[in-house]
Amino acid sequence: MKWVLALIFFPLIANGKEILPPSNVKAFDTPNDAGGAITINWELSPDDSIISGYEIWRSESPDTDYTMIGYMGQGIVRHKDDKNVEDGIKYYYKVRARTRAYEYSPFAFAFSTAVSSYQWYNTSKTNVLVALFTFTSLLILFVLRAKTRGKQLFLRKIAGLDALDEAIGRATEMGKPLLYVPGIGYIEEVGTIAAMNILNRVARKVAEYGTPLIVPNRDPIVLMVARQVVKEGYTAAGRPDVYDDSNVFFVTTSQFGYAAAVDGIMLRQKPATNLFMGCFYAESLLLAETGNATGAIQIAGTDKVHQLPFFVTACDYTLLGEELYAASAYLSREPTLLGAIKAQDYSKIILLIFIIVGAVLSILGISFIAKLFNV
Amino acid sequence: MRFRIPLAITFIAGMGLIVQFFVPHPVSSRIYQEALIWYEIIYIFMLVLAVRSLCVSHIRKIKRKQIGWSYSIITLSSLFTVACIGIFGGVGTGTTLTQIYNYVQTPLESTLFALLAFFMASAAYRAFKARTQEAALLLVVALVVMFGRVPVGERLVHRMPDIVEWILMVPNMAAQRGILIGVGLGMIATSLKIILGIERQYLGGR
Numbered sequence: 001m002k003w004v005l006a007l008i009f010f011p012l013i014a015n016g017k018e019i020l021p022p023s024n025v026k027a028f029d030t031p032n033d034a035g036g037a038i039t040i041n042w043e044l045s046p047d048d049s050i051i052s053g054y055e056i057w058r059s060e061s062p063d064t065d066y067t068m069i070g071y072m073g074q075g076i077v078r079h080k081d082d083k084n085v086e087d088g089i090k091y092y093y094k095v096r097a098r099t100r101a102y103e104y105s106p107f108a109f110a111f112s113t114a115v116s117s118y119q120w121y122n123t124s125k126t127n128v129l130v131a132l133f134t135f136t137s138l139l140i141l142f143v144l145r146a147k148t149r150g151k152q153l154f155l156r157k158i159a160g161l162d163a164l165d166e167a168i169g170r171a172t173e174m175g176k177p178l179l180y181v182p183g184i185g186y187i188e189e190v191g192t193i194a195a196m197n198i199l200n201r202v203a204r205k206v207a208e209y210g211t212p213l214i215v216p217n218r219d220p221i222v223l224m225v226a227r228q229v230v231k232e233g234y235t236a237a238g239r240p241d242v243y244d245d246s247n248v249f250f251v252t253t254s255q256f257g258y259a260a261a262v263d264g265i266m267l268r269q270k271p272a273t274n275l276f277m278g279c280f281y282a283e284s285l286l287l288a289e290t291g292n293a294t295g296a297i298q299i300a301g302t303d304k305v306h307q308l309p310f311f312v313t314a315c316d317y318t319l320l321g322e323e324l325y326a327a328s329a330y331l332s333r334e335p336t337l338l339g340a341i342k343a344q345d346y347s348k349i350i351l352l353i354f355i356i357v358g359a360v361l362s363i364l365g366i367s368f369i370a371k372l373f374n375v
Numbered sequence: 376m377r378f379r380i381p382l383a384i385t386f387i388a389g390m391g392l393i394v395q396f397f398v399p400h401p402v403s404s405r406i407y408q409e410a411l412i413w414y415e416i417i418y419i420f421m422l423v424l425a426v427r428s429l430c431v432s433h434i435r436k437i438k439r440k441q442i443g444w445s446y447s448i449i450t451l452s453s454l455f456t457v458a459c460i461g462i463f464g465g466v467g468t469g470t471t472l473t474q475i476y477n478y479v480q481t482p483l484e485s486t487l488f489a490l491l492a493f494f495m496a497s498a499a500y501r502a503f504k505a506r507t508q509e510a511a512l513l514l515v516v517a518l519v520v521m522f523g524r525v526p527v528g529e530r531l532v533h534r535m536p537d538i539v540e541w542i543l544m545v546p547n548m549a550a551q552r553g554i555l556i557g558v559g560l561g562m563i564a565t566s567l568k569i570i571l572g573i574e575r576q577y578l579g580g581r
Contacts, residue, residue: 034404120399121399135564136567139564139571190562220425232578245431246435250429251429254484257480268443282488285491285495285498289497290494305558313502321555322557322558322561336573348560
């Protein structure tokens with residue numbers, strides 16, 4: 001009966017009192033988007049506590065042909081309409097409150113029409129652009145300074161990278177191969193790219209010493225890059241004749257299948273040195289612990305913070321996070337690459353100042369700096 | 376020229392994608408989608424070469440009767456059997472290929488993942504030998520965290536879960552975020568170095 005009454009006496013009355021509609025409805029083009037979307041804002045109905053939500057209706061004419069395009073729950077004041085919204089067309093909106101018993105408030109109409117359009121620049125990313133510009137300027141500045149002055153910049157010692165030569169030498173002395181695991185990341189991951197940079201240095205060294213190098217790969221594109229990098233390394237060392245394509249090979253795309261295969265290589269071929277560089281996930285300990293059991297000297301480097309404790313536990317040396325990226329500059333000692341590390345350090349100082357000042361101001365109730373970092 | 380062309384391609388593609396990040400225009404997202412499609416096409420071609428690489432390395436192992444060459448026979452026969460089943464039996468729900476995936480490959484992977492618990496135990500045993508001050512500290516903190524994560528910990532020391540929460544959310548989180556800030560900056564620096572042609576190790580360091 002109540003349902004029938006609800007349909008007949010619209011808008012209906014809840015508990016003997018008419019439900020009040022939301023107010024101040026505004027419809028406008030969704031900012032910083034690719035078009036095809038309109039945002040509708042409203043102020044909550046004074047009866048928000050007793051209603052279940054808000055119905056949003058849309059039409060292309062002011063008085064007729066309205067259709068319901070969305071429903072938002074109680075306490076919500078915003079809806080993004082991206083259902084069949086065409087750019088350049090005027091849309092009219094109205095919103096009403098609804099109870100659980102399907103009792104309705106009168107409609108509240110939007111003050112004005114809304115037309116969707118696309119934008120050429122996302123203003124909400126301005127802080128990212130400023131940060132990128134600052135960092136790039138610092139980077140170019142330090143690289144140019146390093147290039148023109150040719151001065152050797154100071155780099156703190158990284159034990160894991162200092163031990164690299166020793167690890168390669170050990171494999172040579174023992175007459176055993178060196179296993180280089182470039183992780184299970186894809187080529188677009190920076191950790192994998194850093195692993196390829198280190199692989200080039202390692203390939204040069206093993207080519208000089210004549211030590212066999214084994215590089216099992218999980219990703220086909222990484223495989224092709226690894227092959228090229230190793231080949232270039234052997235060529236740069238003047239030993240292209242020693243390069244063997246079949247030592248840089250594909251295993252499987254399966255994460256644990258890859259771990260099983262690499263574990264098998266460690267147990268059967270017993271490499272004297274294992275290098276784990278790149279992106280690692282749950283397989284990190286399976287690999288490092290097996291290598292540890294075979295008695296190999298192990299150096300790991302990853303930017304995956306959650307895998308670092310496993311490598312620290314099971315490997316002789318571990319490159320922590322950014323040390324993986326710095327490895328290429330550290331090993332080559334090229335002034336231009338070292339200049340980039342200097343730029344990173346200065347950026348860290350700037351960030352540190354922002355963090356300290358931001359934290360102090362936030363404690364004092366001023367959130368200006370904290371908001372600067374909102375993305 | 377052999378190195379200039381890849382450097383130019385890297386610069387154009389890298390700068391293009393940076394610009395794309397700031398431009399919400401539909402053309403920008405279309406270019407990005409197009410780049411993803413190209414990536415997939417390249418991936419498929421690379422996969423063919425990767426499978427060839429797998430076959431060559433295993434055939435060589437069998438020919439030379441290297442250690443564990445019998446596993447290579449299993450690998451190659453599995454590869455061709457499953458490929459034939461997929462090609463002739465089709466893919467999708469209810470097919471033999473799906474059943475092989477569900478009842479052979481997934482349990483095998485899960486088994487290997489489960490082994491991680493034993494690997495963790497042996498690694499923890501080695502790490503927790505309190506030979507140095509750092510190792511002793513690690514041992515104490517690990518014991519406190521483990522103790523606070525089980526019901527008996529709370530029963531014995533009422534504030535234990537709060538202490539554990541504080542350890543995880545304050546010193547642990549501070550250290551993690553410190554590393555993450557370094558990683559973030561390192562990522563940007565590495566990307567910029569490659570885009571601007573400063574880092575050339577991946578091309579042989581020329």
